[in-house]
Amino acid sequence: MxxxxxxxxxxxMHPWGKFLGKSFVDIGVHxxxxxxxxxxxxxxxxxxxxxxNTVRNGYPGWVSGSxxxxxxxxxxxxxxxxxxACASGVTALSIARAQILSGVCDVALVVGADQVPKGMFxxxxxxxxxxxxxxxxxxxxLSNPAYFGLFARRRMAMHGDTQDDFAAVKVKNxxxxxxxxxxxxxxxxxxxxxxxxxxxxxxxxxxxxxxxxDGGAALVVSSLDYAKKKGIDSxxxxxxxxxxxxxxxxxxxxxxxxxxxxxxMSGDPTHTFKNQIAQHAYxxxxxxxxxxxxxxVYDLSxxxxxxxxxxxxxxxxxxxxxxxxxxxxxxxGRIPVNPSGGLGAFGEAIPAQAIAxxxxxxxxxxxxxxxxxxxxxxxxxxxxxxxxxxxSSVIARR
Amino acid sequence: xxxxxxxxxxxxxxxxxxxxFPKNLGGNDPACIQDDDREEILLSRFGKVWSYTxxxxxxxxxxxxxxxxxxxxVIAAVHLEKxxxxxxxxxxxxxxxxxxxxxxxVELTLDVLYEDDQNQYMVWKWDPINGSxx
Numbered sequence: 001m002x003x004x005x006x007x008x009x010x011x012x013m014h015p016w017g018k019f020l021g022k023s024f025v026d027i028g029v030h031x032x033x034x035x036x037x038x039x040x041x042x043x044x045x046x047x048x049x050x051x052x053n054t055v056r057n058g059y060p061g062w063v064s065g066s067x068x069x070x071x072x073x074x075x076x077x078x079x080x081x082x083x084x085a086c087a088s089g090v091t092a093l094s095i096a097r098a099q100i101l102s103g104v105c106d107v108a109l110v111v112g113a114d115q116v117p118k119g120m121f122x123x124x125x126x127x128x129x130x131x132x133x134x135x136x137x138x139x140x141x142l143s144n145p146a147y148f149g150l151f152a153r154r155r156m157a158m159h160g161d162t163q164d165d166f167a168a169v170k171v172k173n174x175x176x177x178x179x180x181x182x183x184x185x186x187x188x189x190x191x192x193x194x195x196x197x198x199x200x201x202x203x204x205x206x207x208x209x210x211x212x213x214d215g216g217a218a219l220v221v222s223s224l225d226y227a228k229k230k231g232i233d234s235x236x237x238x239x240x241x242x243x244x245x246x247x248x249x250x251x252x253x254x255x256x257x258x259x260x261x262x263x264x265m266s267g268d269p270t271h272t273f274k275n276q277i278a279q280h281a282y283x284x285x286x287x288x289x290x291x292x293x294x295x296x297v298y299d300l301s302x303x304x305x306x307x308x309x310x311x312x313x314x315x316x317x318x319x320x321x322x323x324x325x326x327x328x329x330x331x332x333g334r335i336p337v338n339p340s341g342g343l344g345a346f347g348e349a350i351p352a353q354a355i356a357x358x359x360x361x362x363x364x365x366x367x368x369x370x371x372x373x374x375x376x377x378x379x380x381x382x383x384x385x386x387x388x389x390x391x392s393s394v395i396a397r398r
Numbered sequence: 399x400x401x402x403x404x405x406x407x408x409x410x411x412x413x414x415x416x417x418x419f420p421k422n423l424g425g426n427d428p429a430c431i432q433d434d435d436r437e438e439i440l441l442s443r444f445g446k447v448w449s450y451t452x453x454x455x456x457x458x459x460x461x462x463x464x465x466x467x468x469x470x471x472v473i474a475a476v477h478l479e480k481x482x483x484x485x486x487x488x489x490x491x492x493x494x495x496x497x498x499x500x501x502x503x504v505e506l507t508l509d510v511l512y513e514d515d516q517n518q519y520m521v522w523k524w525d526p527i528n529g530s531x532x
Contacts, residue, residue, distance in 0.1 A: 122459060143457045248429075249416065
């Protein structure tokens with residue numbers, strides 16, 4: 001496989017939080033304008049807008065490419081709108097990359113933003129007894145945090161992890177997030193703070209489960225030639241993108257399913273889709289986990305971050321807490337994880353979060369991450385996962 | 399079906415040999431994507447807890463809260479040895495997190511999910527086998 005690279009020439013973000021007076025359009029436009037300013041590209045120069053959709057904001061959210069283009073002023077460029085749950089942002093980015101590498105366009109704007117009600121995510125309204133996402137709520141009240149709880153308890157049983165190990169992830173990420181002006185939460189927490197917050201989904205507590213946020217993120221991406229013409233000699237480059245789906249049978253249960261696949265025929269009780277996602281990005285980029293300087297992973301819960309260390313190959317299965325406690329994954333360590341503060345400090349804004357991860361890769365690789373700068377960052381990976389089976393991972397380097 | 403010894407209805411691939419639950423919502427096996435390829439079978443009634451968690455806050459709709467104030471419940475993901483698959487369900491009311499252990503044996507049972515003027519709607523739950531709870 002030989003995949004060409006594209007350049008990230010602009011990154012922009014709307015700070016994350018709750019913004020009741022704003023719409024997702026306002027939030028996305030703010031991020032888009034920041035990305036355009038950062039790139040030094042005029043809106044009129046953009047040849048393609050790739051929007052990541054929100055399903056909680058009516059029709060404009062389902063046609064986000066057009067919605068954002070309209071809000072910035074229709075100037076006739078090509079548009080796409082995509083939805084892949086939490087992977088939506090990388091799906092939108094992958095379409096922009098395909099357009100650029102195939103020569104359909106030279107420069108594109110990728111945008112995602114969300115504005116959501118407070119509280120846990122719920123299925124889209126309506127009775128749908130053939131939809132597992134609807135059924136899991138109706139039949140057993142299996143909310144998203146319940147899956148995080150199941151994964152966490154499984155780690156405790158299989159690897160001997162403790163609740164204090166999980167709390168230590170939150171402590172680390174809250175420290176990282178306190179150095180990030182775009183993060184929703186700037187407070188730092190101690191193990192005691194975490195352990196005295198109420199249990200939501202045993203063994204996980206309120207401070208360990210990521211909240212739902214409003215937020216937006218945007219990227220201006222281009223061909224390497226275009227970046228050069230703009231005078232950007234050494235741009236951040238995207239070397240690998242993974243949008244893979246699972247390979248049957250998935251022996252580890254995944255949201256929103258309420259059963260695993262059967263491994264009666266495969267004989268492998270450990271096979272999980274989440275181990276496949278980064279592998280494709282590594283293959284495209286021609287690197288391995290050894291080459292990474294830092295990573296942004298999908299810490300929907302504190303314990304889940306530890307799963308991702310193993311899924312992306314930072315350590316063997318069961319060893320995650322070792323590289324957490326020896327400081328490897330903290331700022332200043334061997335391979336800082338979630339230098340941005342991660343979802344623990346941001347919360348989830350579904351169409352924006354995979355793009356926000358790439359913004360962080362960009363700022364880190366340019367050395368513009370301020371107090372949270374990773375030392376000599378030259379290769380970074382982001383990973384997340386869209387419910388129902390959309391993989392999402394990006395490798396960027398400079 | 400014996401209501402005191404209920405089973406979940408699943409599927410078994412006629413040629414793939416794999417197991418599916420729910421029978422027709424699984425999809426996903428490229429060797430057995432059609433309903434016709436899946437024979438209806440009753441899944442094992444007994445299994446071992448693969449993992450567990452709790453719902454300490456009320457789940458969102460379409461879950462129907464039948465009691466006020468909300469009573470937290472325990473959820474188990476249970477490994478069926480013969481089928482080599484894990485199936486989630488609530489534990490029976492009264493089971494606490496402190497009663498749970500990964501590896502403990504449980505049995506499938508029925509409980510009322512909610513009721514209206516005409517019907518009681520039943521759902522499967524897991525129940526500790528006597529003596530296996532802590």
